[in-house]
Amino acid sequence: MARVVKTLGCIQWSVQETQQFLKVAYEAGEGVMYEFALSTGVRQGEILALLWSDIDFERQTVTVGKSLSSYTEEKEGMTKIKGVRTLPLPTNLLPILKKHQQYLERKFGQYFPSRLDLVFPDKVGGVQNIQAMRQRFKRLIEQAGLRVITYNDFRKMHLIQFLVNDYSSFELINESICSDPISYIYLQPNTDGWKEDDEISVRKPKLQPVKNRKRKNKE
DSSP: OEEEOOOSSOOOSOHHHHHHHHHHHHHTTOHHHHHHHHHHOOOHHHHHTOBGGGEETTTTEEEEEEEEOSOOSSGGGEEEEEEEEEEEOOGGGHHHHHHHHHHHHHHHGGGTTTSOOBSSOOTTSSOOOHHHHHHHHHHHHHHHTOOOOOHHHHHHTHHHHHHHHHOTTEEEOOOOOOOSSSOOEEEEEOSTTSOTTOEEEEETTEEEEETTOOOOOOO
């Protein structure tokens, strides 16, 4: 049996609950943004500051180097962050982003992308209000009939998406909710590449096996 010995925090929702939230988010026209957050784990200010120039479709990556500090319709409101990072994009997310880009081109016509070139703009092509986004996030959770979590909790669940997309040889067999700061996801290996009792140590964004590692007992 393989196990994830460390995650980026407690997983608050099951896979089914997450899918229910995304269904409601897509119906509200915000599904792509939350699927992106779930696939990459980017912070709220970072996702609102993303430009199309940050996404490399050919290399299948996104470069996160800016964050929205406050509501503004100017790029000056986006501050550079420490630790600029380039993250891999799941293959299944790329056509979704392409379709989203084409939708924005049709919506804003000649004004796209001359304004801000934002990946997730507001209704008129400007920068979204962070507080308004938080309120909409809460409403989507309520509409989906789910337990309340924060956006920060939600983005940390990208670990599940990462495993499912990039390690499809594993089958998620435990979808229960944890309450501990460190959560454990048990995975069933389906190939000969992994042996029973192998441990998988998770460090974003890489996943590598660590064999015969003993867990320390808590005092």
